Amino acid sequence: MGLLSKRDAALLTDPLADNNPITIQVLGICSALAITAELKASIVMAVSVLFVLGLGNVVISLMRNIIPSKIRIIVQLIVVATLVIIVDLVLKAFAYELSKTLSVFVGLIITNCIIMGRFEAFALGNGPWRAFLDGIGNAVGYGVILIAVGFFRELLGSGTLLGFKVLGDPIEKSGLYAIGYENNGFMLLSPMALIVVGILIWIQRSRNTTLIEEN
Amino acid sequence: MEHIELFFKSIFIDNMVFATFLGMCSYLAVSKKVATAVGLGAAVIFVLAVTVPLNWLLDQYILKDGALVWLGPEYADYDLSFLSFIMFIATIATMVQLVEIIVEKFSPSLYNSLGIFLPLIAVNCAILGGSLFMQSREIPSLGLALTYGVGSGIGWFLAILAIAAIREKIRYSSVPPALRGLGITFIITGLMAIGFMSFGGMLTGGDEEVKPAAAPEVVIEKVQEKVEKEVIAKNTKRIQ
Numbered sequence: 001m002g003l004l005s006k007r008d009a010a011l012l013t014d015p016l017a018d019n020n021p022i023t024i025q026v027l028g029i030c031s032a033l034a035i036t037a038e039l040k041a042s043i044v045m046a047v048s049v050l051f052v053l054g055l056g057n058v059v060i061s062l063m064r065n066i067i068p069s070k071i072r073i074i075v076q077l078i079v080v081a082t083l084v085i086i087v088d089l090v091l092k093a094f095a096y097e098l099s100k101t102l103s104v105f106v107g108l109i110i111t112n113c114i115i116m117g118r119f120e121a122f123a124l125g126n127g128p129w130r131a132f133l134d135g136i137g138n139a140v141g142y143g144v145i146l147i148a149v150g151f152f153r154e155l156l157g158s159g160t161l162l163g164f165k166v167l168g169d170p171i172e173k174s175g176l177y178a179i180g181y182e183n184n185g186f187m188l189l190s191p192m193a194l195i196v197v198g199i200l201i202w203i204q205r206s207r208n209t210t211l212i213e214e215n
Numbered sequence: 216m217e218h219i220e221l222f223f224k225s226i227f228i229d230n231m232v233f234a235t236f237l238g239m240c241s242y243l244a245v246s247k248k249v250a251t252a253v254g255l256g257a258a259v260i261f262v263l264a265v266t267v268p269l270n271w272l273l274d275q276y277i278l279k280d281g282a283l284v285w286l287g288p289e290y291a292d293y294d295l296s297f298l299s300f301i302m303f304i305a306t307i308a309t310m311v312q313l314v315e316i317i318v319e320k321f322s323p324s325l326y327n328s329l330g331i332f333l334p335l336i337a338v339n340c341a342i343l344g345g346s347l348f349m350q351s352r353e354i355p356s357l358g359l360a361l362t363y364g365v366g367s368g369i370g371w372f373l374a375i376l377a378i379a380a381i382r383e384k385i386r387y388s389s390v391p392p393a394l395r396g397l398g399i400t401f402i403i404t405g406l407m408a409i410g411f412m413s414f415g416g417m418l419t420g421g422d423e424e425v426k427p428a429a430a431p432e433v434v435i436e437k438v439q440e441k442v443e444k445e446v447i448a449k450n451t452k453r454i455q
Contacts, residue, residue: 026397029239030340073337074308081301089297104347107300111340113240190234191408198394198401205393 046143
């Protein structure tokens with residue numbers, strides 16, 4: 001490839017599967033679970049994290065030689081907080097309803113461990129272009145899991161996807177509901193998010209047995 | 216009364232880990248041993264008890280819409296609430312640092328047990344989440360903010376203690392290989408969250424009754440409160 005060397009391409013693709021931030025590195029679970037009851041909210045969250053992590057990694061990487069290492073946590077927090085305020089204001093301006101659904105979880109992107117983790121582990125030691133690719137790769141890896149969880153929870157919980165009734169209408173008894181299918185309302189409650197992620201981890205690790213942990 | 220209500224509500228019904236998934240990262244990472252889990256849990260209670268009231272003051276007198284009115288009437292229409300993320304996180308980071316220094320100076324033994332966890336806590340979602348929920352739920356007074364902070368901290372402490380104890384035991388069971396470690400922890404947490412959902416009706420029970428006169432009602436509430444407390448004590452013991 002002309003644009004990306006092999007090493008750079010690995011930065012983008014590794015976090016998608018074998019080094020996934022959620023299922024392997026266990027980062028960023030905090031905000032990942034609470035907002036996945038709807039697919040739409042998951043997508044917005046994934047895009048917000050993509051923006052914050054991509055840009056934040058570049059900013060930190062540009063400043064890496066002038067940040068005194070003693071106060072680097074505060075500097076990182078300020079950079080993230082600024083970016084998150086931008087996201088929050090944009091959401092409030094253009095998607096007010098959605099920003100109400102996400103409520104405090106937009107603010108909690110600040111303490112999303114993926115972001116601090118990537119800053120510490122990667123952006124502080126690499127140039128801006130590589131840091132940008134790493135940020136995008138990790139944010140997409142995070143987004144994939146988020147969207148997968150959101151997809152299953154919305155489909156099984158309310159029978160819709162992005163608000164469209166894909167399984168038929170439960171009141172008119174059309175589509176799948178005609179043969180006695182019922183929505184599993186439990187999928188919309190918070191405990192199921194944990195169990196869905198647990199099952200995703202299970203599937204991933206049974207396919208790739210090198211990832212299995214010691215007990 | 217409202218203190219007690221808020222206290223138990225923030226421990227059981229709105230439990231940080233099981234209802235809102237806050238602080239999951241450290242919850243999963245530091246729950247392999249009960250001893251370390253207790254250390255981190257105690258540090259979280261401590262920091263939440265300091266930062267939530269502090270951020271309440273900040274919110275009330277600087278950030279809220281019209282909060283600057285104490286400076287003079289011409290400041291009445293300033294709304295700085297868009298700054299709350301950055302202010303809260305700066306307060307938390309500074310306070311954590313300060314707490315670390317103070318604890319190190321005055322109680323070296325506490326520092327030895329909490330010390331390594333304190334820097335971790337600055338980026339724990341539970342701490343920032345506590346302040347943000349305090350703001351979005353519009354907690355009315357400083358005392359209630361303190362109660363809320365301590366209550367949420369204890370809720371988090373209970374959660375991490377419980378999962379650490381379970382993980383210590385589960386080491387001796389034969390879990391399917393692909394589920395070992397992270398996967399089974401997630402599923403157990405999910406099951407625990409389902410258990411905690413049953414606390415949901417705990418405080419609404421008293422509200423449904425008709426409220427005829429003021430005097431007898433207080434007695435009824437007190438009795439109920441006592442019963443509730445006993446039930447809670449029993450359940451806590453069971454969980455631990």
